[in-house]
Amino acid sequence: MLETLFEDEHLVAVHKPSGLLVHRSWLAKRETEFAMQMVRDQVGCHVYPLHRLDRPTSGILLFGKSAEVARIMQPQFAERGIHKEYLALVRGYLSEAGELDYPLKEELDKIADAQADQEKEPQEAITCYRPLHQAELPYPVGRYDSCRYTLVAMKPLTGRKHQLRRHMAHLRHPIIGDTSHGDGRHNKFYRDHFGVQRLWLLAKALCFDHPVTGERIELETRLEEEWLRLFEAFGWSTEQQAYRLLEPLGAD
Template structure:
């Protein structure tokens, strides 16, 4: 079963686990479980995806119950009228909040995008970031005798492919567990030392005006237990309310 975070006559939001695909893909033909089908089975009707989450990213995933509502929500998404908030664990200490305006070239898949324009100009990409906590571990992962990490609140103001992962890597603070843009030494350390293999990125909350009523709506996912177990090791709070984007 998939956890339903919110549901009404028009929308359903679920908590997608890390590692679960949003929908069927010919690139992953061996997979048998998908968030879209699991949500459909849970609510008893067809659902339409509003946005995507990368397979390794967990958190709030929004669907609609009609094609017309999906169109409205897609327009909101394209107009940046949906607030998206994430939490991420990154390598190193980030001491100050900031906003990164760094254009990104489209990431193309060798097979699925083989006909796409490989010379397309970089697209505008803007991310706000804010450090929430830091920890220093007594383990030499790289060239230093200890290893430092920061918990970050991230807000993408645009929606480019792998934007948060690429932007944090550009800042030299890659997200732990990112096998494409991250640091393999730290990824391996987390796998071996903490026994968890995942991308430490969660879509924590979505905020937008309801497509039918117009009322403001906020949907937030709790941190999974693997986050809380890690935080306990770090000496950080394990209370869910301490990590709410909006109380």
């Protein structure tokens, strides 16, 4: 059963673990569990995914309980009315906050997108980011005697495929565990040293206007235990409150 973060008669939001597909795909025929079917069984009605999370990304996933609600919500995503924030662990020391405006060429699957326009122009892609914590571990990875990492908060202003992963790679600070755009040496180090194989990317916060009531909904999920174990090894706080991205309700 998936952890429910919000539910009413129109919407349901859950915490998706890393490794779980949102819905069935012919590219993963052997899989038997999908977030969409699991949520449907939990709430007792058909649900409509309002956005997507890549399979290796964990965190907040929002569904509508009717096609009408899904239709009303779509413009918020298209017109940047949705506030999304992520946490990621990246290679190296990222010292300053910034905004990356770097267009991305659409990533196409060789089979599924065989008929798509292969020469399509790069699309606008904008990501805001800010460093939160830094750590240096006394282990040689690659040509250095130690390895450095930064915990980064990121807010995508556009929704391109693998945008956060590709933008951080462009900044030369790839997300740890990213097998497509990351650094294989550091990925291997995390697998071997910490015994965890995953993409260190979490959809932490989601804010939107309720499609029926108009109320502003603010959701923030927890850090999973594997994150807290890693932070303990880094000497960082293991208190959930230390990593909130949204101000608590009632804060000045």
